[in-house]
Amino acid sequence: MADPHPIAWLNDALVPLKEARISPLDRGFLYADSVYEVVPVYEGRPFLLVEHCSRLDRSLAAIGMEPVHTASEWAAILAILIAANGSGDMYIYLQVSRGAQYGRNHAVPDGLEPTIFAFAAPLPEEYPAQDTPGISAITQPEWRWGRCDIKSTSLLPNVLSKTQAAAVGATEAIFLADGFLHEGSSSAILVIKGDTLYAPEETNAILPSTSRALVVKLAAAAGLSVVVAPVPVELLRSADEIWMSSATRPLMPITRLDGLRVGSGTVGAHWLQVRQRFDQYRRDIASLPALAGRN
Numbered sequence: 001m002a003d004p005h006p007i008a009w010l011n012d013a014l015v016p017l018k019e020a021r022i023s024p025l026d027r028g029f030l031y032a033d034s035v036y037e038v039v040p041v042y043e044g045r046p047f048l049l050v051e052h053c054s055r056l057d058r059s060l061a062a063i064g065m066e067p068v069h070t071a072s073e074w075a076a077i078l079a080i081l082i083a084a085n086g087s088g089d090m091y092i093y094l095q096v097s098r099g100a101q102y103g104r105n106h107a108v109p110d111g112l113e114p115t116i117f118a119f120a121a122p123l124p125e126e127y128p129a130q131d132t133p134g135i136s137a138i139t140q141p142e143w144r145w146g147r148c149d150i151k152s153t154s155l156l157p158n159v160l161s162k163t164q165a166a167a168v169g170a171t172e173a174i175f176l177a178d179g180f181l182h183e184g185s186s187s188a189i190l191v192i193k194g195d196t197l198y199a200p201e202e203t204n205a206i207l208p209s210t211s212r213a214l215v216v217k218l219a220a221a222a223g224l225s226v227v228v229a230p231v232p233v234e235l236l237r238s239a240d241e242i243w244m245s246s247a248t249r250p251l252m253p254i255t256r257l258d259g260l261r262v263g264s265g266t267v268g269a270h271w272l273q274v275r276q277r278f279d280q281y282r283r284d285i286a287s288l289p290a291l292a293g294r295n
């Protein structure tokens with residue numbers, strides 16, 4: 001991609017990222033009154049774009065906003081933005097905020113013009129499946145709000161939790177509540193015991209993860225039993241494997257939890273198998289139009 005001079009999208013036009021300007025009165029800035037998506041792009045093609053667009057509309061509806069674009073319009077905007085950034089592999093961050101207003105009023109006024117902002121950035125480094133190192137995670141009590149199913153930019157607890165994880169050399173902080181697993185600060189968490197994959201049910205407490213939905217399908221296709229239900233902490237702590245999944249880090253193996261080994265402490269056989277299927281899936285759909293998928 002066109003690093004170090006990336007091109008962004010602001011409202012209705014391309015703009016050099018370093019020249020993009022948003023009002024300090026924007027409610028996204030003042031109240032975190034905004035929602036967002038992160039879409040991975042492989043070989044110039046946005047991945048799971050339909051799913052990201054429908055989750056964006058779901059988040060907008062949950063905060064009382066109308067969709068700002070159809071999926072086809074988003075596909076056209078992303079095509080322009082991806083091309084402007086040199087195509088290839090990257091991720092697109094896109095945010096829709098309520099817009100700017102003069103004066104301070106928590107209650108949402110009528111007639112605001114949403115701010116639409118998107119930029120491209122490099123994806124984190126990926127290893128070939130068989131060389132992927134295990135990562136470590138810590139747990140901590142849930143302390144976020146009651147609508148974690150909305151992909152809101154109100155992320156302070158996530159930011160502080162992830163920073164706490166980084167301070168002890170861990171990659172992710174996993175939230176636990178009332179003896180059950182929720183999710184990571186920026187990822188979905190899945191648990192493997194024997195030949196069964198356990199996925200927390202999608203309540204208001206966790207984000208409906210686009211990558212997790214695909215991983216669960218691929219795991220079922222690989223012959224794992226899938227249980228979508230509340231996941232007790234004891235199951236997490238006695239897991240054979242723990243998987244972390246997000247759009248920019250699809251399916252990573254967590255091999256240490258709170259400083260203790262997960263299972264054998266090495267990358268699991270089920271993980272490797274499903275990760276290879278994930279990589280194959282990405283290759284298989286690379287040449288399809290952005291809004292087409294296999295499922």
Ligand SMILES: Cc1ncc(COP(=O)(O)O)c(C=O)c1O
Pocket residue numbers: 038183184185186187188206207208209210211212245246247248
């Ligand atoms: C809190 C949280 N949960 C789960 C996820 C995973 O969602 P997705 O797979 O759609 O990236 C994310 C991604 O950023 C997240 O921030």
